Amino acid sequence: MYEKIKKRKIKNALIFVNPLFPYDWGMGDTYYGSVFLRNDFTFKGDIVYALDRGKDNYILMKNFPKRKYYFADKDTLHEIDTFAYKEAPQIIALEEISDFLKNISLSQYKYIFLPYKEIGAFLDNKELPLKSYRSLSYELFFKKGDFDKYLPALAIWLMTDKQKYILLFEFMRDLENYICGNYQFTLLFLSSNQVGAVYEIQKIFPIE
Numbered sequence: 001m002y003e004k005i006k007k008r009k010i011k012n013a014l015i016f017v018n019p020l021f022p023y024d025w026g027m028g029d030t031y032y033g034s035v036f037l038r039n040d041f042t043f044k045g046d047i048v049y050a051l052d053r054g055k056d057n058y059i060l061m062k063n064f065p066k067r068k069y070y071f072a073d074k075d076t077l078h079e080i081d082t083f084a085y086k087e088a089p090q091i092i093a094l095e096e097i098s099d100f101l102k103n104i105s106l107s108q109y110k111y112i113f114l115p116y117k118e119i120g121a122f123l124d125n126k127e128l129p130l131k132s133y134r135s136l137s138y139e140l141f142f143k144k145g146d147f148d149k150y151l152p153a154l155a156i157w158l159m160t161d162k163q164k165y166i167l168l169f170e171f172m173r174d175l176e177n178y179i180c181g182n183y184q185f186t187l188l189f190l191s192s193n194q195v196g197a198v199y200e201i202q203k204i205f206p207i208e
Contacts (some may be wrong), residue, residue, distance in 0.1 A: 093196025
């Protein structure tokens, strides 16, 4: 694969690599594994290699603007047209969520939680720090971190995200208001295609 890229003299590119196709048959590796170490450790090199995640690729494209985009596997290396990605349900939902957040005050919140930080490229947000559910789940479950210090917060949820998180967050899949322990999740916004949602998370105190 790398020889194909060199031969075509590809520059300033983000290349999505098929994560499933085995590299060198039976060696326990994949084609992505064969090029991942060629990434600059800051992921700002002339060519960045990423796992192909279908329509979610557009989320990463937003983080690498003004580049050319390619798909690669054993037999294929071709440029990607971004137009088709823009019609994906999760992309439509994120655009609507972005519009919603532009029209509300964020000053009362401390954080925005989201499936992965790359989604931040869709948000016109310079006020609040971002934190992914994965890092937050790890902190709360393994390190017994203090969830309260992040609250009140906003949480962006995508129904297309198949990653599993701790139960505190998994109830957001129901797209309804709920209370889990001492925390209240209020559904503030639901995209027109019901793929994306925004919740407000606040701590509540039990009635004595």
